[in-house]
Amino acid sequence: xxxxxxxxxxGAGQHGLILGTYLSRLGLKIAVLERRLQFxxxxxxxxxxxxxxxxxxxxxxxFNITETPWYKDLGLSATVDYVTPQYEFAQPHLxxxxxxxxxxxxxxxxxxxxxxxxxxxxxxxxxxxxxxISNAIFLxxxxxxxxxxxxxxxxLEKSEIGRDFLQIIERQPLDLVKELFENExxxxxxLFKLSLFGTVLYDAVSEKSPMGAAVRGFDLSAGYQVxxxxxxxLARGLMEQFIRAGGTFINxxxxxxxxxxxGRATGVELTxxxxxxxxxxxxxxxxxxxxxNKLVGRDQLPADYLEKIDNFKQTAWGLFGVHxxxxxxxxxxxxxxxxxxxxxxxxxVGAETMEDLFGLHxxxxxxxxxxxxxxxxxxxxxxxxxxxxxxxxxxxxxYAMPYAPDGDPENIEPVKEEITRKVIDKWREYAPNLxxxxxxHAWTYTPNDxxxxxxxxxxxxxxxxxxxxxxxxxxxxxxxxxxxxxxxxGSPTHPGGAISGGAGYIVSRIIAEDLGLKPWxxxxxxxxxxxxxxxxxxxxxxx
Numbered sequence: 001x002x003x004x005x006x007x008x009x010x011g012a013g014q015h016g017l018i019l020g021t022y023l024s025r026l027g028l029k030i031a032v033l034e035r036r037l038q039f040x041x042x043x044x045x046x047x048x049x050x051x052x053x054x055x056x057x058x059x060x061x062x063f064n065i066t067e068t069p070w071y072k073d074l075g076l077s078a079t080v081d082y083v084t085p086q087y088e089f090a091q092p093h094l095x096x097x098x099x100x101x102x103x104x105x106x107x108x109x110x111x112x113x114x115x116x117x118x119x120x121x122x123x124x125x126x127x128x129x130x131x132x133i134s135n136a137i138f139l140x141x142x143x144x145x146x147x148x149x150x151x152x153x154x155x156l157e158k159s160e161i162g163r164d165f166l167q168i169i170e171r172q173p174l175d176l177v178k179e180l181f182e183n184e185x186x187x188x189x190x191l192f193k194l195s196l197f198g199t200v201l202y203d204a205v206s207e208k209s210p211m212g213a214a215v216r217g218f219d220l221s222a223g224y225q226v227x228x229x230x231x232x233x234l235a236r237g238l239m240e241q242f243i244r245a246g247g248t249f250i251n252x253x254x255x256x257x258x259x260x261x262x263g264r265a266t267g268v269e270l271t272x273x274x275x276x277x278x279x280x281x282x283x284x285x286x287x288x289x290x291x292x293n294k295l296v297g298r299d300q301l302p303a304d305y306l307e308k309i310d311n312f313k314q315t316a317w318g319l320f321g322v323h324x325x326x327x328x329x330x331x332x333x334x335x336x337x338x339x340x341x342x343x344x345x346x347x348x349v350g351a352e353t354m355e356d357l358f359g360l361h362x363x364x365x366x367x368x369x370x371x372x373x374x375x376x377x378x379x380x381x382x383x384x385x386x387x388x389x390x391x392x393x394x395x396x397x398x399y400a401m402p403y404a405p406d407g408d409p410e411n412i413e414p415v416k417e418e419i420t421r422k423v424i425d426k427w428r429e430y431a432p433n434l435x436x437x438x439x440x441h442a443w444t445y446t447p448n449d450x451x452x453x454x455x456x457x458x459x460x461x462x463x464x465x466x467x468x469x470x471x472x473x474x475x476x477x478x479x480x481x482x483x484x485x486x487x488x489x490g491s492p493t494h495p496g497g498a499i500s501g502g503a504g505y506i507v508s509r510i511i512a513e514d515l516g517l518k519p520w521x522x523x524x525x526x527x528x529x530x531x532x533x534x535x536x537x538x539x540x541x542x543x
Contacts, residue, residue: 004277005031005248007511008268010255010295011285011456013041015490017238018070018504019283019511024245026517031276032247033268035254040235041454042462043499045387049441052389053325056231057445058454058462060380060396061224061345062499065234069143070505073521080237081228083383088223090344091189092332092430093352099189100340103220107340116183123218126180130218133165136533137526138215139222142495144526145506146473155527158534165212173214184354191357192348192376193217210473211495224345226383234499250276258282258295258486265486268295278485281511285490285504287456287464288312288477296483305482312492313471317364318447318460320401320412322423325441329379329393330431343382349397349430350374360400367402369415373426375399392440397423401447403460409448420444456490463497464490472496479507487511 007023009016012034024030032039042058049055065071066082089101099115102108105127113120137156147155156162168176177190194217216222227234239249253274259267265282269275284291292301292309301309335341351357351374363370379395381388388394399419405411412419420442428434447460456464465471476494479487489507491497509523 002029002031002248003275004279005029006278006280007031007283008033008276008278008281009283009285009489010258010268010291011041011490012039012239012249012251013285013490014043014235014238014499014501015504015507016041016283016285017235017242018074018501019285019489019508020247021074021238021242021245022070022505022508022519022521023511024242024247025520026512028280028515028517030247032242032249033253033255033270033276034249034251035455037251039239039249039251040232041456043231043235045230045232048323048443049325053392053394053441054230054387055323055325055394055396055443056380057321057323058450059231059499060226060378062227062231062234063224064139064222065225065227065499065501067139067222068501068505069521069524070501074238074241076234076237076241079240080234082225083228084223084225085343085345085383087340087344088220089189089193089346089348090332090341091185091192091348092334092341093185094333094429096334096337097185098332098334098338098341099185100338100344101189101193101220102340103223105220108220112186115185116181119181119183119186122180126218127220129164129168130215131221132161132537133168133212133215134219134222136161136536137165137529138212138219140524140526140529141211141473142500143502143505143524144529145479145510146476146494147526149474152474155530155534158539159530160537160539161533162530163539165215168214169210169212170208171214172208173217176214177217185352187354188351188357189348190217192346208469209467210469210475211467226345226380228384229386230384231499255295257297258284258291258483260296260300260483260486264484280515281485281487283487283489283507283511287458287490288488288492289458290456291488296486300483302482308477312477313466313468314458314461315463315466315497317361318401318403318451319462320399320419320423320447321445322397322399322420322427323443323445324395324424324434324439325388325443326393326395326434327391327438327440328433329382330377330395330427331433332431345378345383347377347430348374349377350426364400364402367404367406369401369405369412369419370399373399373422375423375427377427397427399423401460403447403451409451409460412446412448416444416446461497465492465497467496479503479510 006028495502
């Protein structure tokens, strides 16, 4: 193994592998360093129970992956398959009624009309508006370096679509949903759809969203997909491309220090005593506190950057995951009348009123284990039967939970079984066939567990940084740093956590241009997208 590379990348998750592959294809000698034995970060698929029942403890559903620029640029369709479900979100109710959101607008509108014809027509109007915005602007912004606020506003104001987008992002998604829809069940499902990861969380929808969270709530053209064979298959495909491009993967390589010489990043020292040199750059794809407080050291940073680090916010909740191996898939109440319930990707279960929802999340915000039970569920084997033995099934429930109940993350340990039983009992009210006989195995994965396994998920933060409006778009943590040749290229930067590959993709262009190298790919250009929107739908002149 060489000790000198053009670039060293810390972290072999999605962003590190994407960044490494783009730059390796430019002819740079790149090494990706990983603390653990395995690679992929949150792209994980395991067998925690009986053989053949595969569970995805972190990332399960991936947003619009096959339309991302890196999936296309890296030729991943040849080795990584995805299924796109027709029915993306569903909400069964104890009275046997249900709501389902389909990729077909008319199906979705008909489902909503069962509860409110007015709400159905509202959704029709906002779906048309949002899909125009999503196709013209939202997806381009997701894969571009954020523009400064003033420049962004000026460009958006040039088009009818852009001005509509500006109006939407000034609204709090929660307030918008309550204002637009009269039926409480419809409000609940819309909150479920537009909140992050399909997990209804109050803080995900109660702040203004410069990224346009409300647009995702109404857009049906872009949605979640399932990686065939498990989420880890995407990591496997990315690693294959990285190695094929000439990259070097070094596992069991825990960074102890980023070497800074004369204000310039020149290498990485490992905890086992090895030292690797970087001729051109070092990129961190891990969390903010670990990168700066541990690996760089606060004494090498200016005061304003230290303040930025200290003000960086983590997501204030975690997820208590209950993963089931089943003889047969869950059958939800109302599925006889609405067969689409059998075919939906995600389910909103437990909260029948807005009061139920907010009561639970108030308890989480107070740092308590909630006594109210509401969660998101799914059954991936409905779309990929290979993740269970023939005839079997898997299912999961994600329940909002504080990382440190009553101040200590270990407080979850003595009550894990009790909480797991409580979740299954509530789940069974909505899916009566989840009997003890049907459940082959139940495995629980808590914020305390996954933070120990993946240390950059600081304090149970699955997103490695809050999505709050004051920490997104032009306010995101940033790619370039005060240390020359040292970059941030992971989930703390735009477009944030979850499986997007966005940061790794965007920083590939930034590093290439900083090194004077011409990208072999065509980077997404958000300015060009906004200018094209202005040509296609110019804004009416103001009076």
